[in-house]
Amino acid sequence: MTYTVFARKYRPQTFEEVVGQEATVTTLRNAIAQGRVAHAYLFAGPRGVGKTSIARILAKCLNCQQGTTDSPCDKCDSCRCISEGRDLDVIEIDGASNRGIDEVRTLRENIKYLPSRSRHKVYIIDEAHMLTKEAFNALLKTLEEPPPHVKFFFATTAPNKLPETILSRCQRFDFKNISLEDIVNRLQQITKKEGIKADEEALRAIARYARGGLRDSQSLLDQLWAFSEGTVTVADVQGLLGAVPEEGVSALVERFIQKDAPGALKIVNETLKEGKDWATFIDQTLWYLRDLLVVSTCGYDQGLLENPWREAQLLKTQSQALSQETLMAMIQTLTEVKRKARDDFQQKVFLEMAVVKLAMMDFRPLSEVLSRLEELEKRASAIGYLQSAAGNQETKGGNPKAIRMATEVTNSPSAGETPAREKIQYSLPKDIGGVWTQVLERLHREKPSTWSYLKEGRLRQDGEQELVLEFPNDKPFRKKYLETNDQERAVVEECLAGVLGWRPRLKFALYERAAPGEATPKDALVEKKVVGATPDKGLAEKAVDLFNGQIQK
Amino acid sequence: MSFRRVISQTHAVSYFQGVISRGRLGHAYVLYGPEGVGKALFARELTKALFCQTKGEASTSGGPPANDACDVCNPCRKVDSGMHPDLHWVAPLEGKRSIGIEQIKELEDRAYLKPLEANRRVFVLEDADKMTEEASNCLLKTLEEPPPGTLFLLTTTSTHSLRRTILSRCQMVRFQSLPTEVVRGLIDGGRPEGPSTADSAHPPEVRLRRMSGANLADLSLQLSCGSLGRATKLREERVTSHIDRFLEILYELKSVDSFSITQELMEWCPDTTGLEGRRSLLRTWLDLLLAYYRDMLLYKVRGGGPGLFYGGFVPSFETRTRDLSVDTLLQILEDIANATEGLYSNANLNLLLDNLFLRLASYGKLTGNRRRGFC
Numbered sequence: 055m056t057y058t059v060f061a062r063k064y065r066p067q068t069f070e071e072v073v074g075q076e077a078t079v080t081t082l083r084n085a086i087a088q089g090r091v092a093h094a095y096l097f098a099g100p101r102g103v104g105k106t107s108i109a110r111i112l113a114k115c116l117n118c119q120q121g122t123t124d125s126p127c128d129k130c131d132s133c134r135c136i137s138e139g140r141d142l143d144v145i146e147i148d149g150a151s152n153r154g155i156d157e158v159r160t161l162r163e164n165i166k167y168l169p170s171r172s173r174h175k176v177y178i179i180d181e182a183h184m185l186t187k188e189a190f191n192a193l194l195k196t197l198e199e200p201p202p203h204v205k206f207f208f209a210t211t212a213p214n215k216l217p218e219t220i221l222s223r224c225q226r227f228d229f230k231n232i233s234l235e236d237i238v239n240r241l242q243q244i245t246k247k248e249g250i251k252a253d254e255e256a257l258r259a260i261a262r263y264a265r266g267g268l269r270d271s272q273s274l275l276d277q278l279w280a281f282s283e284g285t286v287t288v289a290d291v292q293g294l295l296g297a298v299p300e301e302g303v304s305a306l307v308e309r310f311i312q313k314d315a316p317g318a319l320k321i322v323n324e325t326l327k328e329g330k331d332w333a334t335f336i337d338q339t340l341w342y343l344r345d346l347l348v349v350s351t352c353g354y355d356q357g358l359l360e361n362p363w364r365e366a367q368l369l370k371t372q373s374q375a376l377s378q379e380t381l382m383a384m385i386q387t388l389t390e391v392k393r394k395a396r397d398d399f400q401q402k403v404f405l406e407m408a409v410v411k412l413a414m415m416d417f418r419p420l421s422e423v424l425s426r427l428e429e430l431e432k433r434a435s436a437i438g439y440l441q442s443a444a445g446n447q448e449t450k451g452g453n454p455k456a457i458r459m460a461t462e463v464t465n466s467p468s469a470g471e472t473p474a475r476e477k478i479q480y481s482l483p484k485d486i487g488g489v490w491t492q493v494l495e496r497l498h499r500e501k502p503s504t505w506s507y508l509k510e511g512r513l514r515q516d517g518e519q520e521l522v523l524e525f526p527n528d529k530p531f532r533k534k535y536l537e538t539n540d541q542e543r544a545v546v547e548e549c550l551a552g553v554l555g556w557r558p559r560l561k562f563a564l565y566e567r568a569a570p571g572e573a574t575p576k577d578a579l580v581e582k583k584v585v586g587a588t589p590d591k592g593l594a595e596k597a598v599d600l601f602n603g604q605i606q607k
Numbered sequence: 608m609s610f611r612r613v614i615s616q617t618h619a620v621s622y623f624q625g626v627i628s629r630g631r632l633g634h635a636y637v638l639y640g641p642e643g644v645g646k647a648l649f650a651r652e653l654t655k656a657l658f659c660q661t662k663g664e665a666s667t668s669g670g671p672p673a674n675d676a677c678d679v680c681n682p683c684r685k686v687d688s689g690m691h692p693d694l695h696w697v698a699p700l701e702g703k704r705s706i707g708i709e710q711i712k713e714l715e716d717r718a719y720l721k722p723l724e725a726n727r728r729v730f731v732l733e734d735a736d737k738m739t740e741e742a743s744n745c746l747l748k749t750l751e752e753p754p755p756g757t758l759f760l761l762t763t764t765s766t767h768s769l770r771r772t773i774l775s776r777c778q779m780v781r782f783q784s785l786p787t788e789v790v791r792g793l794i795d796g797g798r799p800e801g802p803s804t805a806d807s808a809h810p811p812e813v814r815l816r817r818m819s820g821a822n823l824a825d826l827s828l829q830l831s832c833g834s835l836g837r838a839t840k841l842r843e844e845r846v847t848s849h850i851d852r853f854l855e856i857l858y859e860l861k862s863v864d865s866f867s868i869t870q871e872l873m874e875w876c877p878d879t880t881g882l883e884g885r886r887s888l889l890r891t892w893l894d895l896l897l898a899y900y901r902d903m904l905l906y907k908v909r910g911g912g913p914g915l916f917y918g919g920f921v922p923s924f925e926t927r928t929r930d931l932s933v934d935t936l937l938q939i940l941e942d943i944a945n946a947t948e949g950l951y952s953n954a955n956l957n958l959l960l961d962n963l964f965l966r967l968a969s970y971g972k973l974t975g976n977r978r979r980g981f982c
Contacts, residue, residue, distance in 0.1 A: 056634075056755040056756055057630055057631050057632055057633065059633045059634065059778075061751075061776070062751075062752060100771075101771050101772045101775040102775045139752065148745070148747070148748035148749070150741070150744035150745040150746075150747055150748070151711075151712060151715060151745045151748065151749075153741075153745075180747075180748055181744055181747055181748065183744075184741065184744045184745070211772055267771070267775050269775045269776070270774070270775045273633075273775065273776070273777065273778050274778075276631075276633065276778065277633070277778040277779070279631075280625070280626045280629065280631035280632075280633070280778075281622050281625050281626060293618075294779070294781070295779070295781070296781050315908045315909065315933075316908055316909030316910075319905065319908065319909055320909075323914055329783040329784070331781060333765055333766070333767050392767070394944065394948070396951075397641070397642060397764075397832075397834075397837075398641045398642070398784060398832035398833065398834060398837075399830055399831075399832045399837070399894060399898075400897075400944070400947075401832075402832055403897055403898070403901045403940070403944075404944065406901065406904070406905065407901070407904070407937060407940050407941075410904060410908055410933065410937065411937060414933065414934075
């Protein structure tokens with residue numbers, strides 16, 4: 055009449071059958087072989103990885119009628135009774151149901167009696183984390199120094215809830231989650247024994263949804279097999295869990311990458327309409343994003359992925375399309391949906407909101423933002439310089455165009471003497487005043503007559519390739535002279551080309567001098583610099599004389 | 608027959624029928640799915656199918672299909688009237704919010720006794736997520752290895768609300784939300800509600816501000832998301848009588864004084880219903896509000912189309928969403944969601960609504976200013 059589920063039917067009965075806990079098994083077998091079995095063990099770890107099973111196997115090892123062994127016969131009366139949980143000397147206690155001090159007191163009273171037929175009296179206390187504080191404390195003395203025939207095995211999923219005083223009296227074994235391959239292998243063994251036909255892909259899917267719990271995977275397989283007619287397929291697994299095919303998830307993420315909110319909404323709505331489980335859907339998307347994050351952080355490494363069978367190329371391209379910041383923000387937003395939604399209506403609306411948000415999400419890496427910020431800072435200071443140095447009069451009326459131009463100018467490398475000709479054809483250094491000073495210096499050396507015409511002039515930028523040479527309005531003839539005299543003009547342009555690296559088109563204009571005959575601050579600056587070229591040199595020479603040294607370049 | 612009573616859960620029904628006929632019925636199942644789609648009902652019907660005396664003969668004589676209850680034999684009627692000694696129904700005790708450890712201990716005591724009349728004992732844990740931590744831990748060992756012939760059925764809305772240690776010991780059966788037509792059929796007894804003639808007599812701008820009978824029916828069905836329980840709640844007199852005024856408020860949100868909206872809403876949710884009732888009614892109104900702005904968001908993002916709650920109001924969305932950016936709409940939705948959350952965290956209801964409507968009004972104004980500023 056009764057049917058035994060796989061999880062119970064295939065509970066490991068010997069150490070050989072235990073999957074994925076090699077370290078624990080080896081240690082325990084050696085302890086048995088060397089006769090060093092401790093009197094108290096603690097088995098801790100997540101659900102469905104074999105804690106209770108190992109506790110029972112160990113009990114069998116100790117009490118097998120064939121003698122203490124690391125491979126119990128599993129045939130004698132003791133072994134069978136232990137397997138069925140009805141042995142007189144192996145007392146399995148449900149710690150969550152018998153958690154009070156009274157139960158522990160009863161245990162202590164019985165502990166002193168010798169085992170009825172076996173060598174040891176074994177107490178397996180399962181779900182030990184649920185014992186009350188008083189119960190634990192009542193156990194302490196007995197646990198530290200029990201009678202020689204008594205062994206204690208604790209099994210728990212939450213070792214952090216056990217008091218330190220208990221932990222320090224036990225040998226502790228931490229059980230690991232079981233790896234995907236181990237689960238798949240075990241499932242294959244079961245399918246072979248039971249004569250179940252199942253796709254390998256289906257078994258992989260089961261193993262993934264089990265998240266490291268072997269019992270979870272066995273329950274799932276059991277359920278699928280109980281229902282399926284022929285072969286167990288991936289579609290069966292997804293149908294049972296209300297999960298979306300992996301392609302659906304990657305398609306959704308692709309919509310996010312393309313910033314296609316309507317498309318993403320469509321996918322979500324179709325998914326929900328098909329009666330898929332929304333929470334599973336969010337989980338799947340979260341795991342997918344997590345895998346993308348892993349790929350973008352550590353590169354493609356199968357061992358680290360939640361689903362190692364995903365299409366590698368797609369993962370790589372998608373992980374490059376999204377910055378890590380974006381991925382993390384996406385994961386956060388989706389997690390919040392799961393946490394906040396109270397019922398189906400909220401689930402639907404919150405999920406849609408999240409999808410719209412995710413499809414608009416594009417966070418730049420922090421380093422990129424910082425460098426852009428620095429760039430902006432530079433530009434801002436360049437504007438400040440332009441406004442103060444290029445003369446207040448010029449931009450007094452507010453010439454936003456000039457400022458904008460100036461900011462663009464800063465894109466070029468700093469105002470070096472020889473800007474890279476090939477790279478930047480038509481860019482002006484930010485320091486136009488500096489350029490002009492250089493030009494004047496050059497002219498002063500090469501053609502002083504032209505210099506004298508230009509020394510009160512100034513340079514202004516107009517458009518991308520044009521420069522305007524301005525003259526004081528009280529000296530209009532100088533402008534006229536250069537305008538009409540092609541030769542002089544060529545000299546100036548040549549000079550400019552020498553400094554800038556490219557030949558600008560030159561225009562001429564007048565500017566208003568604050569008071570005729572009186573130099574504007576800007577003029578004074580230029581004048582001083584140009585004239586100062588010589589005294590500066592003199593200063594250097596004086597210094598050389600003074601210190602009796604020489605100039606080294 | 609009785610699995611027939613379970614509507615639109617063909618997956619679950621055929622699953623269990625298949626499992627029973629193959630003799631592969633496990634000992635612990637989690638039945639999960641949205642509220643009010645028939646999980647508890649299903650648990651009862653499944654028990655009947657297992658206890659029924661005639662099921663064997665029926666399948667051969669061409670009567671009801673195999674592995675279903677006959678509804679007339681003694682055990683079937685006993686289950687229906689809740690008197691069967693081998694069916695144990697565990698739910699939070701009266702006046703309590705959770706299933707306590709005492710209840711589970713009692714359950715365990717019974718599980719180890721032989722069944723009295725049937726060949727097995729069935730334990731139904733309704734809303735198993737309401738078990739306290741102690742209770743669910745207490746259940747673990749029995750749930751994993753119960754005495755032969757025990758069947759546990761745990762119902763819950765989401766597997767995520769159960770402990771993994773519990774889930775790992777059970778097989779999971781998913782229940783889907785009901786299709787809209789089914790809910791409609793259940794509420795109205797299948798009677799279609801066409802648009803009334805009075806509606807089409809109104810000029811369009813009035814029609815867009817009024818809820819016709821058909822529109823309202825649709826809205827409540829859509830909002831219920833396939834849960835019969837929610838659909839009925841939305842059709843209560845207390846909601847339907849104010850819905851037109853509600854829409855009007857939505858239209859004039861910017862010009863109406865926010866505090867007066869709060870006042871009005873609070874009047875719709877009278878004190879007489881008690882604090883819990885008041886909250887639940889307010890929740891309904893906030894849901895309606897959330898749905899409205901959600902529709903605008905969808906309209907803004909992808910234009911009209913199927914899947915909108917307020918399908919009949921699409922023509923008005925164009926003008927309504929003009930001033931609102933997607934970001935603003937998302938922000939508004941977030942505000943409403945936060946206000947809804949506030950209902951459950953014991954916030955002062957008046958302040959909660961004041962805050963919400965002031966914010967909503969400010970969004971409209973802000974965007975208005977910005978537009979003027981730039982044009």
